[in-house]
Amino acid sequence: MVHQAQGQLVQELATGGLPRAAEPVTGHGMPEALLDDIREVAREFFHLPSKEKLKYANQTEGGEFQNEGYGTDRVDTDEQILDWCDRLYLQVQPEDARQLRLWPDHSPSLGNLLHEYTLRSEQVAKQVLRAMARTLGFGEDFFVGRHVGEKVATYARLTYYPPCPRPDLVHGLKPHTDNSVITTLLLDRDVGGLQVLKDGRWVDVPVLGYDLLVVVGDEMEIMSNAVFRAPTHRVVTSHRERMSLVLFYQPEPHRDLQPAEELVDDARPALYKKLNVKTFADGFWDAFALGEPTITTSMARVVDKEAAA
Numbered sequence: 001m002v003h004q005a006q007g008q009l010v011q012e013l014a015t016g017g018l019p020r021a022a023e024p025v026t027g028h029g030m031p032e033a034l035l036d037d038i039r040e041v042a043r044e045f046f047h048l049p050s051k052e053k054l055k056y057a058n059q060t061e062g063g064e065f066q067n068e069g070y071g072t073d074r075v076d077t078d079e080q081i082l083d084w085c086d087r088l089y090l091q092v093q094p095e096d097a098r099q100l101r102l103w104p105d106h107s108p109s110l111g112n113l114l115h116e117y118t119l120r121s122e123q124v125a126k127q128v129l130r131a132m133a134r135t136l137g138f139g140e141d142f143f144v145g146r147h148v149g150e151k152v153a154t155y156a157r158l159t160y161y162p163p164c165p166r167p168d169l170v171h172g173l174k175p176h177t178d179n180s181v182i183t184t185l186l187l188d189r190d191v192g193g194l195q196v197l198k199d200g201r202w203v204d205v206p207v208l209g210y211d212l213l214v215v216v217g218d219e220m221e222i223m224s225n226a227v228f229r230a231p232t233h234r235v236v237t238s239h240r241e242r243m244s245l246v247l248f249y250q251p252e253p254h255r256d257l258q259p260a261e262e263l264v265d266d267a268r269p270a271l272y273k274k275l276n277v278k279t280f281a282d283g284f285w286d287a288f289a290l291g292e293p294t295i296t297t298s299m300a301r302v303v304d305k306e307a308a309a
Contacts, residue, residue: 038113046160093154149252157246164237172235179284180217180248191242197232222272225259253278
């Protein structure tokens with residue numbers, strides 16, 4: 001993993017850093033005070049009494065699960081692996097898609113902080129996408145303009161991992177790949193726990209302080225015809241509490257998701273079928289509940305050359 005200042009970001013990513021699928025980014029231009037403030041306000045929310053947090057619950061009065069809101073992830077069966085965490089999941093972009101009734105109002109600053117962080121992080125994400133296009137020899141608008149779109153759908157996941165008395169017995173967050181083109185992660189400033197699967201072994205991601213982590217998601221794996229691969233990652237528990245703020249960037253929902261034609265030829269045929277972005281994204285929750293990659297459960301992979309036609 002390579003740390004880089006903002007002025008060096010594009011150049012160093014273009015040398016092949018990002019294809020390793022998870023890269024720390026320093027010099028992102030966000031004030032440390034902003035990152036401290038949003039971490040603190042988010043932590044304050046998770047420390048509220050349950051009665052207060054449940055005002056923003058992701059379970060409706062009739063018991064129906066919805067993706068957005070506060071609570072745990074969806075549980076489908078008694079055999080499902082449960083995670084040692086609570087989360088607040090919100091759509092943050094486009095602004096007119098925000099369900100503000102699910103945005104906590106325990107602190108007047110939360111909405112403003114999350115809005116500012118979202119805008120600043122989006123600039124980092126677009127810079128990374130432009131750099132990824134450059135690594136493939138394409139113009140900077142290859143992903144941002146042609147395949148993702150300017151009106152990116154962005155979701156925030158604030159996750160709280162309470163202290164765990166038996167970290168050896170339970171996951172903080174089960175192994176998964178991300179439902180995104182790319183993901184930006186603001187990890188806990190002091191406590192580690194994120195691990196990435198590499199060559200069959202779990203590798204610890206170091207504590208990054210004020211750095212961001214950028215991770216390749218499933219949608220980018222498909223669009224790049226597996227030039228960039230989405231890494232499997234998980235969170236292990238700890239005797240100490242931990243928190244993270246993650247933003248998932250998805251293509252505009254009306255678009256089709258498929259390998260870019262410039263990355264398909266006789267030597268490297270399409271490895272994935274064409275799917276609708278919204279259909280693929282909706283399938284993530286089924287896959288996540290099963291502990292499987294969405295690419296697998298959606299049968300996105302092409303079995304043979306003829307199936308790609």
